[in-house]
Amino acid sequence: MYFRALVFLEKNQKDYISSSELAEFVHIKPPQIRKDFSYFGAFGTKGIGYDIKNLINEIQSILKLDSPQKAALIGAGKLGTALCLFPGFKAYGFEISAIFDKDPDKIGKKIGNTTIEDVATVDSLTQRNIKLAILAVPANTAQSTTAELVQAGITGILNLSPCYLDVPPDVKVVTIDIAMELGALPYYI
């Protein structure tokens, strides 16, 4: 979140930002920000604040976003296609360099300039050294596809289906359940 904010604020005129200014922007209290950063090092200058460019580099390095990351998209349906064409991944250095689907009508076609491959061949990810997958398949096939991804050496999965995925402890899953997030709104209203 800090990374996203700083990349945005980098465009402004200023070179330095204080924890209070950043705090106002991300709606978090200043000591929280300083404490968060302090877990990883001392990136600021007393009396001045944080050099924005330098801080971006530090966070990029902490998050391992300092080298380009290849990701595979599994599921070239409406949502998968939308994500594939979504420009937002670039800011984090992600490139979707492989797309898989099980639909024979889609295999061989292209999204952008990436050709859709048969999901039965996900094991090729091992050789291609792709470690990240965006899973945009129906909930009922999510778990079985996940098993194949893990088999293919995937260690990070962004799961867009509304279900929990069982994976070995060395695989990290982040689940985004869009309907569930919407489901929380009426309570607050």
Next chain:
Amino acid sequence: MYFRALVFLEKNQKDYISSSELAEFVHIKPPQIRKDFSYFGAFGTKGIGYDIKNLINEIQSILKLDSPQKAALIGAGKLGTALCLFPGFKAYGFEISAIFDKDPDKIGKKIGNTTIEDVATVDSLTQRNIKLAILAVPANTAQSTTAELVQAGITGILNLSPCYLDVPPDVKVVTIDIAMELGALPYYI
């Protein structure tokens, strides 16, 4: 999350579930579940567990998901269209009953059986008594569109653009930043 899990587990043979069984399913510890429920009431039976159907009803009522909810989609691009056709909202009682876009080529066309309207006419949401909006517009127009939505009486926004939205205190925003979630994976790997 409990709601999602219980709706799924409802399909199984059993009528009752203990906090330990539910805990295993959602990967949360049993006392956490009991404590969470206890903030809202005593829904279980000692020695037996929770009546699944009854618990679903209780949670539905807490979350205000017990009556159908109308939502408006703002932005009929690839992502918006995918969301609109996404079946997952139904489980929570949501219906996307209005779609808006600013592109004249899209206005008047249909997604599913809902006609796309001009985003300049979002103020009609007031009369239609729609209080929820799914915002799937580019980041640079998100804030200005939000202001119009608030003006039109929207009190809950599911924001899919990677930016913070400024709203009055009586409006609740939930932001899903898909790229940011993916951005967290390399750190864990």
Next chain:
DNA sequence: AGTTGTGAATTTATTCACAGCA
């Protein structure tokens, strides 16, 4: 015998407040 509901204990997260430095 088995499970809930909940005060107490523990752990974790947040905030304060200020020494130390530019």
Next chain:
DNA sequence: TGCTGTGAATAAATTCACAACT
């Protein structure tokens, strides 16, 4: 003077452990 970095203080969340109940 102004802001960071951080130990101490406070607040919040989680977990324990067990009485109460079916």
